[in-house]
Amino acid sequence: MKTFKIAVIPGDGIGPEVIAEGIKVMEKAAELDGRMQFEFTHFPWGCEHYLKYGKMMADDGIEQLKTFDAIYLGAVGYPGVPDHISLWDLLLRIRKEFDQYVNIRPIKLLNGAPCPIEGGNKETIDMMFIRENSEGEYAGAGDWLFKGKPEEVVLQTGVFSRKGTERIIRYAFEEAAKTGRTLTSISKANALNYSMVFWDEVFEEVSNEYPDVKTASYLVDAAAMLMVKDPARFEVVVTSNLFGDILTDLGAALAGGMGLAAGANINPKREWPSMFEPIHGSAPDIAGRKMANPLAAVWSASQMFDFFGYKNIGSLLLGAIERLMEERTVITPDLGGTASTSEVGDRIVEIISQEKKVSSFR
Numbered sequence: 396m397k398t399f400k401i402a403v404i405p406g407d408g409i410g411p412e413v414i415a416e417g418i419k420v421m422e423k424a425a426e427l428d429g430r431m432q433f434e435f436t437h438f439p440w441g442c443e444h445y446l447k448y449g450k451m452m453a454d455d456g457i458e459q460l461k462t463f464d465a466i467y468l469g470a471v472g473y474p475g476v477p478d479h480i481s482l483w484d485l486l487l488r489i490r491k492e493f494d495q496y497v498n499i500r501p502i503k504l505l506n507g508a509p510c511p512i513e514g515g516n517k518e519t520i521d522m523m524f525i526r527e528n529s530e531g532e533y534a535g536a537g538d539w540l541f542k543g544k545p546e547e548v549v550l551q552t553g554v555f556s557r558k559g560t561e562r563i564i565r566y567a568f569e570e571a572a573k574t575g576r577t578l579t580s581i582s583k584a585n586a587l588n589y590s591m592v593f594w595d596e597v598f599e600e601v602s603n604e605y606p607d608v609k610t611a612s613y614l615v616d617a618a619a620m621l622m623v624k625d626p627a628r629f630e631v632v633v634t635s636n637l638f639g640d641i642l643t644d645l646g647a648a649l650a651g652g653m654g655l656a657a658g659a660n661i662n663p664k665r666e667w668p669s670m671f672e673p674i675h676g677s678a679p680d681i682a683g684r685k686m687a688n689p690l691a692a693v694w695s696a697s698q699m700f701d702f703f704g705y706k707n708i709g710s711l712l713l714g715a716i717e718r719l720m721e722e723r724t725v726i727t728p729d730l731g732g733t734a735s736t737s738e739v740g741d742r743i744v745e746i747i748s749q750e751k752k753v754s755s756f757r
């Protein structure tokens with residue numbers, strides 16, 4: 396039997412609440428499948444750790460994480476710790492150190508999920524966002540000069556290397572070619588006259604290697620409008636770190652809300668662990684009240700199964716999420732129900748156990 400070693404960083408706020416349900420579901424799914432098992436190791440890193448020890452993670456944290464097959468992360472950030480510290484010293488550090496340069500965010504409206512736009516359904520809202528995850532606007536390059544003086548100046552520099560730009564665009568072309576979908580690039584070359592002109596050029600260059608992939612290219616502002624007006628035109632989408640961050644929250648709203656949005660941070664060469672997480676934050680407004688929706692965490696667990704090559708289990712979990720939302724009996728308040736976080740996790744476990752009974756799902 397194959398054993399996967401998973402580093403669990405539940406983090407802050409609702410992070411631990413939703414991750415507990417994800418783990419419950421992963422253990423059950425592995426047991427049902429019978430070919431694999433998980434060994435979970437918990438790391439108590441996050442804002443509480445910061446308030447106690449002055450750091451978000453252990454000094455040798457990256458070293459400790461290196462040997463795992465994957466990282467399962469809840470959410471980080473809490474009032475009392477500046478957001479730029481909690482983000483940079485844990486999440487972004489892991490993404491960068493492990494060169495998880497691909498951020499995959501499925502934006503897929505499952506049956507039963509609420510959608511704020513007319514005509515939104517499973518066919519019209521089914522996108523795969525591929526966001527550059529290692530540099531760009533989140534490279535952390537810049538300066539803060541004459542701090543506090545009248546002549547104060549801050550510079551936040553976007554960093555677009557040829558290597559970084561090419562590899563993410565090529566990854567997206569591969570994904571589109573493999574699945575026979577169109578590829579849309581989102582940039583902003585009219586205003587960002589260096590970085591995005593370069594991005595568009597690289598997209599053009601790489602597209603010559605994939606004559607069979609149908610492409611489109613939009614400015615980010617137009618893309619935001621079109622995602623709402625005509626979402627069906629987006630299939631595989633590739634964009635920069637910042638644009639991808641913003642547009643995937645818009646996408647999350649189209650596809651059922653933050654409680655349903657998952658993301659995978661992938662190191663495609665598999666030199667170091669990849670990281671799977673719900674994309675929502677720690678939601679201090681509802682933390683500790685047992686009302687957080689764990690489905691995003693379950694969806695990211697499904698991405699993890701896909702990544703490990705167990706696509707049958709990945710789709711079993713996705714199917715269970717869909718069935719639960721169609722039933723509408725055990726759903727959390729954000730989806731209009733009254734169920735608690737753990738009741739939703741329990742119901743997913745029941746559904747996958749039943750599905751397994753009626754079909755041997757291998």
Ligand code: NAI
Nearest residue numbers: 470471472473478653654674675676677678681687688729
């Ligand atoms: P948030 O995603 O935590 O919350 C936004 C809204 O969505 C809140 O009303 C919240 O109650 C709701 N929500 C989020 N997840 C939910 C779930 N699973 N079920 C039900 N409702 C849910 O974003 P916000 O409030 O901007 O940030 C809170 C903290 O989280 C900040 O410290 C921020 O820096 C951090 N953050 C961390 C992220 C991460 O770890 N990946 C991502 C985004 C924010």
Ligand code: MG
Nearest residue numbers: 640641644674
């Ligand atoms: Mg975000």
